[in-house]
Amino acid sequence: MANCWSWRRICCCCKERDPKRMEESEEFWDEICAIDPYGFERPEDFDYQTYEEFMSHYLAVLARRAGKWSSLLSARTKVERSRKVKRYCRKGIPAEHRGMVWMHISGAQKKMEENPGLYEKLLNGPKDQRLIETISTDIHRTFPDNIYFKDGSDEGKRRPLYNVLVAYGHHNKGVGYCQGLNFITGLLLLVLKDEEMSFFLLDTLLDKILPDYYTQDMSGLKTDQEVLGELVKLKLPHLHAHVEREGVPWSLPTTKWFICLYLEVLPLETVLRIWDSLFYEGSKIIFRVALTLLGLHQDIILKATTFPNVVEAFKKIVTHSKNMDCHSFMQNIFKVPGSLPLAQLTKIRQTCRAKVV
Incomplete structure (x- = not known):
């Protein structure tokens, strides 16, 4: 179009x-x-x-x-x-x-080629009724503002979404189904337009790029939110001190950033550009985006002087009109945070994981 x-x-x-x-x-x-x-x-x-x-x-x-x-x-x-x-x-x-x-670039294609028939086998195999009921409840809540996810759509994505989530829930019982996966899977279907490909890309994303983000204890997600706090302390110390002083935990305003990979938070084209790099470079892109949002708009947060106002300031920075310019935004995520070596990120993760566990 x-x-x-x-x-x-x-x-x-x-x-x-x-x-x-x-x-x-x-x-x-x-x-x-x-x-x-x-x-x-x-x-x-x-x-x-x-x-x-x-x-x-x-x-x-x-x-x-x-x-x-x-x-x-x-x-x-x-x-x-x-x-x-x-x-x-x-x-x-x-x-x-x-x-x-x-x-x-993610490795999903190779995984799909190495597992022919797996997706159909999962769809046609025995089902966990509790899992089915949970997924069915969330299907109707997925992208209510999208014409492909509405009742009666000629090119409806609800059934494909249901199929992929059910197949994945039975494939990875350690994850099963977690809120947020419906939105991520929905966008994969809109981009790939293929159920089996979306299944294997979802599997690669959760297994390789975001391990333990969507497990029952969400230890990976909690760890990375602690990691973000440490990175802000290193790169934006004044902002870190201000947020800590107001008593706002980093998990409160950023959970939606991480759990939906900025989907439903930033403009769609910006999200797609973020995912272009995420599928190649891995989860460090999530931190680069967060540090860029905080770095470019830290004045908005620094002016907020109470707990609720700080939380509201976090909401304002993701709705800023500058975020619509996805090209400039992506140029900034590789400039504003500066160097972010994998070795440094791994070391901080190990320390934060010990705190979470």
Whole structure:
């Protein structure tokens, strides 16, 4: 689907030639702009002006990246991990290649090829009724503002979502089902448009990239929230001291950031760009995003002087209009936090894990 900015440009051209056609175009423009390319209905307070300003220069970026990726992928059936591919992922994967690239750079494609028939076997095998009931309850709560997840949708994603979650819950009984997985899986289905691929990418994400995030005790998630606090202490000491002084635990305002991988928190295109790098570089990207949000907008939090105001300030920084510019945002996550060596992250994790356990 064409973006809103290009449709408005078309409408303006029509107005000069045919006012009646312009009236029809404006109606079409309203319909197109009300829904994004992934089927999400835009909220009534959506900032179209900021979006148009962003798209006016981002279209050229998209065109350049599409050309680069087309050259890279020509005559190839898979994507090998390399410095070049890592750099390309940081600069964004075109929508038409995103699903295939995610599968390869994450290792999910290899896992799927090594386990033929596993997904169908899980779907057709014996079922845990308690798991089924829990998943069924959450299916109707998934993306209520998305046309593909509504009742009666011709291209409905509810059944595929149910299938993937049921298959995964029986595949990994240590996780089963946890709230938040429905949203992550839902977006995988919107991007990959394939149940089996979405299943294996979800499995890779939870097993390799985010281990113990969605287990019953959520030890991995709790550990990483403690890690974030330590990283803020190192890189943004004034902010850390302020938040600690107001008595706000880092887990309170950031749980949704981590559990949904910024989905339902940041603009969708920004989330997709984050996931482009997440599937290649792993969980350190989650920390880079968090440190960037806090670093760029720390003044908002520093001005908040009570517990509830600090929590509210965290909400404000994720809704800031600058977050809509996904290209600049992604450039910042590799600049603002500075160096973040894996060895340092691993050492901090070990210390924090001992505290959580």
